[in-house]
Amino acid sequence: xxxxxxxxxxxxxxxxxxxxxxxxxxxxxxxxxxxxxxxxxxxxxxxxxxxxxxxxxxxxxxxxxxxxxxxxxxxxxxxxxxxxxxxxxxxxxxxxxxxxxxxxxxxxxxxxxxxxxxxxxxxxxxxxxxxxxxxxxxxxxxxxxxxxxxxxxxxxxxxxxxxxxxxxxxxxxxxxxxxxxxxxxxxxxxxxxxxxxxxxxxxxxxxxxxxxxxxxxxxxxxxxxxxxxxxxxxxxxxxxxxxxxxxxxxxxxxxxxxxxxxxxxxxxxxxxxxxxxxxxxxxxxxxxxxxxxxxxxxxxxxxxxxxxxxxxxxxxx
Numbered sequence: 001x002x003x004x005x006x007x008x009x010x011x012x013x014x015x016x017x018x019x020x021x022x023x024x025x026x027x028x029x030x031x032x033x034x035x036x037x038x039x040x041x042x043x044x045x046x047x048x049x050x051x052x053x054x055x056x057x058x059x060x061x062x063x064x065x066x067x068x069x070x071x072x073x074x075x076x077x078x079x080x081x082x083x084x085x086x087x088x089x090x091x092x093x094x095x096x097x098x099x100x101x102x103x104x105x106x107x108x109x110x111x112x113x114x115x116x117x118x119x120x121x122x123x124x125x126x127x128x129x130x131x132x133x134x135x136x137x138x139x140x141x142x143x144x145x146x147x148x149x150x151x152x153x154x155x156x157x158x159x160x161x162x163x164x165x166x167x168x169x170x171x172x173x174x175x176x177x178x179x180x181x182x183x184x185x186x187x188x189x190x191x192x193x194x195x196x197x198x199x200x201x202x203x204x205x206x207x208x209x210x211x212x213x214x215x216x217x218x219x220x221x222x223x224x225x226x227x228x229x230x231x232x233x234x235x236x237x238x239x240x241x242x243x244x245x246x247x248x249x250x251x252x253x254x255x256x257x258x259x260x261x262x263x264x265x266x267x268x269x270x271x272x273x274x275x276x277x278x279x280x281x282x283x284x285x286x287x288x289x290x291x292x293x294x295x296x297x298x299x300x301x302x303x304x305x306x307x308x309x310x311x312x313x314x315x316x317x
Contacts, residue, residue, distance in 0.1 A: 017068075018066075021065055021082065036314070041127050043105055061296050148181060232276070238302065239283055
């Protein structure tokens with residue numbers, strides 16, 4: 001007798017396509033006039049001390065919810081189909097990556113995201129650790145100016161860690177050096193991370209608007225939304241440790257007091273009403289620390305909701 005627990009998707013029969021939420025799949029580079037393209041970036045620039053601890057995350061997120069024909073079902077969180085009939089999405093699968101050539105990893109990510117943008121589509125990127133946003137944002141050189149809305153328990157403003165300047169602790173500092181990044185809004189910081197007081201001050205001097213989680217809990221989301229310029233081009237960077245560890249246990253740096261699922265949906269929906277979403281990444285899910293796939297399921301639902309919100313913006317064009 002199998003020890004594998006039954007799953008709800010097994011009840012419906014059929015074979016899923018293999019893509020996220022049963023999206024059709026295509027080789028990287030093949031756009032098929034898609035409006036939205038999802039791609040996995042298992043690794044960019046990992047630290048030697050921890051290695052590629054999130055490399056399995058893109059597949060874990062896909063596997064969390066892969067019912068055959070699920071896009072034809074009613075989704076109560078968005079109150080309708082996730083994808084309206086007129087909006088098309090593809091899943092490119094995972095990009096190849098090297099365990100040793102991190103420059104090649106970054107170049108591959110930037111190249112593929114550039115292909116998505118140049119085709120007029122919107123990229124949804126599944127990481128991978130939090131070094132992945134650096135090469136993703138490099139692809140927006142001709143597609144700005146960008147406002148970045150970052151959700152994270154940590155601010156990621158280290159100039160380097162152990163001599164590595166392109167790692168996960170430096171992604172927002174590297175973003176600030178990109179001439180096409182106009183605003184950075186960072187939400188959810190709490191507890192103690194890698195940042196020193198000087199790093200935080202550098203961010204403030206650049207012009208970052210910080211909304212630590214304690215302020216969000218006290219004041220709600222309206223101050224965050226007011227900081228997003230109306231009708232701006234908005235890139236959303238989500239480190240899943242922004243979620244409370246009771247909701248997503250599968251992270252390397254858990255910190256008490258993070259977002260609930262509904263809080264995250266509320267702020268994403270409100271941001272989509274205020275600005276034009278031009279891209280999204282979800283990073284830092286660590287499947288090896290997950291409990292019954294709960295973290296992967298929450299991650300999958302958030303990505304699905306972003307896909308649905310972006311699809312509705314496309315439909316309105």
